[in-house]
Structures are given as C-alpha cells and as structure tokens.
Amino acid sequence: MAQTIAEKILSKHSGKNLYAGDLCIVPVDGCMATDTTAPLAIKSFKEMGGITVHDKNKFHLIIDHAAPAPNERIANLHNLMREFAAEQDSALYDIGSGICHQVMVDHQKVKPGDIFMGADSHTPTYGALNAFACGVGSTDLAAVMLTGKIWLKVPQSIKVILHGKKLQPGVSAKDLVLEVVKQLTISGATYQSVEYHGEAVAALSLSQRMVLCNMVAEMGAKTGIVSPEGLELPYEFTPTYADADAVYSRVIEIDAAAILPKIAIPNSPDNVHEVRAWVGTKISYAFIGTCTNGRLDDLQAAAAILKGKQIAKGVRMIIAPASKQVLIEGLKDGTIQTLIEAGATIINSGCGPCVGSHEGVPGDGESVISAANRNFKGRMGNPNAKIYLASPATVAISALMGEITEPITQ
C-alpha cells in the first residue's frame, strides 16, 4: 500500500509496514535537550534508574535558551548540564554555540531519513532535511536517553503543495509558512505530519526549507517533512519520497507566486494578514534571530535593506545569529558590520529574547516586530507588549521606517 514520507521513515525503522494510526516503538537516530528541558530530563533519567545514556554519540545537550546565564539559578542548571555531559562523555554545546536546532543541522547530527527526538517544540525544523523529527517533553526525552527508543502513533499527513516558480519581490519562506499557518490554524495539524511538496518548495534552499518546517509547531503538528526534490547537501544521502497515491487527511494547494508579504498580529501566530494592511503601525523594537529566521540568508536579507542607512530614531534593533557558524560567516562577508553600522545590536548566538528569559524583554505597551515564530501573550517576557511576526526583510524595513512597512522597496 502507498505511503507518505512519515509512514516510510517510521516503517523503515520499525521493520514493518506502518500506516497512519498504527502504534510503534522505534529506534531513535539522535536526541537533544536544551537548558530549558535538559535539567528535568537528567533528573527523570536518574529517577528511572539511568546511569549511562543508551548511546552517547546520539545524545546532545545545548545551552541556548538563557545563555550566558542571566542569574545564579540558571547558572547552576547550566553547570548541572556540563557535569552530566562530562560524566557521560557526551556532546555539550556551550554558550555561544547557537540555537539547538541550528547547531544540530550545522554539525550534521541529523540526516535525511533519520528519526530525531528533541526536547524542544521546534524540533520538526529538521524535516527540511527530509527527516522525521518531533518535539517531546523532558521525561519522554529521558526515556530516549535510557532506551534509545520512543513510542509513537504514526501520524496522518497533510499534503501542502506550493505551486509557482518565482516568488514576489520581498517574499521569502516565512511569508509562505505564515500563509500555511493561517490556513491550517494553530490547531489544524494537531497530531499530524505536514508534508511539503511543489515547485516553489523544490526551489528553496535548506535554510528556507527549515522555515517551512519550523512553524509546523505553530499548526500543532507532530512533524513537518519536506519532499526531497531539489535538496542539496554536502554529503550523499538516500531521499525518501512519498508514493504518488499515498493517503492524506487533507491536501492544501497554494499559489506561492501570488503570495504577498505576511504578518502575524498579536496574540497568535495564525492571526495572519498581509503586511500592507498593517502598514503604518508604529514599532519601537525589531528583532531578527531564532530557529525560524536567524540564519545567514536572513541576516543578509536584512543587511541588503539596511546597507548604508540608519534604523529609525526611537527604534532598537536586536539581532541574534542562530549559531556560531552563522555569526562567523556573517562576519566574514560583512553582513554583521553592515547591520551594526545601521544601528543594530548583535547579541550572543542563542535564543535571545525569543522566549523572554533575558537579553531584550520589551516594555509595557511596546510593539515589537520579530522574525520569530510565536507571538503569544507574554512570549517575550512581558504580557503588556505586542508582538508582530514577519520575515527578516519586513522586520528590517520596519526598523528602518519605525513603523510596519512592506519590504518591496529595496
């Protein structure tokens, strides 16, 4: 019987043909936890009777959510992670390494066809690599650390086809995914896999594919997977394609070539409109970074807009490169210098202000334009601030103008 990509990857790992709705226990090719989830995972692992992790080469700890530590409580949790990694002789990506998801991809810890479990909700980002990746909580992760396995229900899949070859000027994968979030809503893909297909997708870089999969978390999905057409990687891999007659719970077709720049307005990522409908809304804080849009091409898109110019008076702009590798590349090609000269503040590679732990919490009544993935009330640490989500290009041009602006006048 025909299979979706998720069904194929899970079947391959379990040694029998699986279809949506089946339960399975599968070996996991890699797992990771961050400073938000690892301390609890380590605690649960020990309580389960765990002494050494199942496979230290498949286990990664990343200090990214509040890094460097903003207070002594978090400093102690970081040390707990460092000690555990030393004890296990396993990988620890310390402060400055970058955001967990970017670090896993930069270091090739996840590959096409893999099953990966991350104790972070945006783990489906790796679906850009044609892998099956899910977010789990700390105790589920502890169980992976102990057994090397996870139990899963094989998800139904939603097929999203993005047609069209050329995107409108100023439009990037963020605008496309915001449209998908709008159509599916914040709960529309709950328990399901969002499988991306189509000409517009095949033309995207790995970085842009990561944007599409990153925000399946904002649709409630279990995972997101991009069909491997057009995927270019620096190593050999075996692609997993869906069968032509695979069964989908829903098929969504979007003309990507017609999509205009999008924005999600407070307080939900599915509250999506065209940027042009919100033009003129004053902002005082612009943020580019995160596992959604903190990669080199995102920073370059912002630099192209800001080159030789100054951000508006009364606006502060914070940029957190998604990883050390991104930061180094951005330094080499001058992107970082352009951004600093335009008035941006570069902060440590990590989650930064995304989750409101430190490094740029907005004040009461402020409006923030952000390249992140969530704008829930209180997300950036202050429930009295408003968060608008958009592409790096929209964020950059809005910082320049001091108000929400469409990024087509480059």
Add this chain to the structure above:
Amino acid sequence: MPLAHVYGHNIDTDRIIPGKYTKTLDLTSLAAHVMEDLDPGFHQKFKVGDIIVAGDNFGCGSSREQAPIALKTAGVAVVIAHYFARIFFRNAINIGLPVLEIPNHTIQNGDQLHIDLSNGIVTNITQNISYNATKLPKVMLDIMEEGGLVNYLKKHKDYILA
C-alpha cells in the same frame, strides 16, 4: 466536591507557565505562577483538588514539561479538554497529571464534577449528565497506571507494546 474552572480554546503553555519561570528544578516554585498571565485571580478561587476544563488544543506551544508540572504541583486533580496539544498530552501522562479528552463536554465554570479516572467517565453533578473520555492507547494507559513514565520505566526497563 471538586469544582470546574473553565477556560477557552488554544490555551498555550506560555499562559500556563510563562517561559521566564521554567528554568528551575525547584518544581514546587512553579505552582505560584501557574496561569498567571491568563487569569491573575486563579489562586484566589482555585482549591487543591479542583479541575481545569478547556476547549480545543489545550497546552499548545512549547514542549515545556513545566506546564503540566505547574498544574500538578498547584493541586489540579485532572485537566479536561475537547482535545490537547500533543506534546502537552504526552507530558501530562508522563509526569502523572491525569488528562481526559472529552470532545463534547458542556462543562460550565463552577460546575461540580465527579471523576472516574479508571473508566474515563466524568459526571457533571450540576447539570446531571455524564461524559465518556476518548480511550487512550494501551501504552499510555499503562504509563498512567504506573503514575508516570519514570515509574513505568523503573519497573519495566523498556517500553512494552501489546
């Protein structure tokens, strides 16, 4: 008799426990901030053993296990929703917070409820009706019966499907 505290759809984990409080192993400290941004009056009206009731997609957003832990340490006996976000649902069962999916419940704020967890039956005393919760896969029931995944794995050392 436990009372129902009813909230709406899509209650995200940032509203159950803001991210800024999650980085701790002092898990009892989470209880003080539970539902803080959603319902500042929560602690005045909530009594240990009461029940949280919601609509669609409760617990959407982050993977933070601190969300169900905060509810559990605050003394929430069970959470009932039309359906849950998947990571929250797994996390709740893994840490031993009972969760029941009841797609058609009509529970109103302040209703008195009687919960039969092992049979998944909720009786609404105030409205004099009862509801059946969606059946869980066996592996989840087993984990719930052991009081969570830590105890389950302590006992079985591995997952058992069947």
